[in-house]
Amino acid sequence: MTLLLRHSLSLVLVLVATFCGEASTGEEEEGPAFEPPTNNNNNNNASDVMVVEGTTAVLPCIVRNLRNHSISWLRGRDTRLLTNAFLTYTADKRYVPINPGGADQWFLKIHYVRKSDAGRYLCQVSTVPPMTLVVNLKVQEAVARVFPSSEVYVQIGSRLEVMCQVEGCPLPALLSWTRSGLAQSTPKPHAFEKPGEDMAVPVTQLKLVRENARVTDSGTYTCSSICTQPINATVHVLRGEELAAMQHQNASPSCREPSAVMTLSFCLVAFLPWYCLMEEDARSQLGRRQRGYRPIRGSYDGCQSLKEGEVLGSWGRVNV
Structure with a gap:
């Protein structure tokens, strides 16, 4: 009986030592961590988002191992609480928290963005002390222009070329030329970026080309994009003498108003x-x-x- 008791106690001590050893040598549980931003310009824990006024901004925040912690979004300039988890804490209903499929992504959507919405936003994890990711929102107005002008005069049989250019619209800007609501055949758009004050400004160009202009090509053409109001260009295809008369009239000084x-x-x-x-x-x-x-x-x-x-x-x- 005494021998059996001794063996039982030895077995218990071995099990306890084994359990305690595994607990002491095991890895510690990882806490929440932000996914490093991929679109920052300053090599710090910040993200840059550029949108056009009037569109929807999506501010990213990816947190690994969130577990039982919660995510809050605050406005940087006044630390105003906008959202916490799935709840909105502001009367401005343009702010909506999004967590697709319950994954690690916690987005803040801002609908119908205004110029005044630009600035810093804080994605905050409810740790002690709180963890914070900064998102810089930049809002700009997209501008559409037509070249060489909104009124184009060409001679029959010559090459007609009108270019629509949109600046400040995130790519793809989806430019298109239409006439009386009908889509026009055009070359592929040309997109590039030009230096801006704070960051590069996207530019998209789309040309309307007719190699041998005809009288039937005369009319009003409309250039549209996803960021700008439609802009028109009126084309006049004239005979040689008509074009010469038009150019002479434009070159002559006007007598309608006294100098x-x-x-x-x-x-x-x-x-x-x-x-x-x-x-x-x-x-x-x-x-x-x-x-x-x-x-x-x-x-x-x-x-x-x-x-x-x-x-x-x-x-x-x-x-x-």
């Missing part, structure tokens, strides 16, 4: 008789009135000759 020189001349002509009469009247009151008076050197040359009903100015004789 500044003409207006100034008219004012001087209207003012000169009154000035000369006042000068003559003043001199007559001093007893020095003389017909055909020539003013002394340095006085107004427009009164070289004052006769009844006419004034002689530097531009000739004018009836008054």
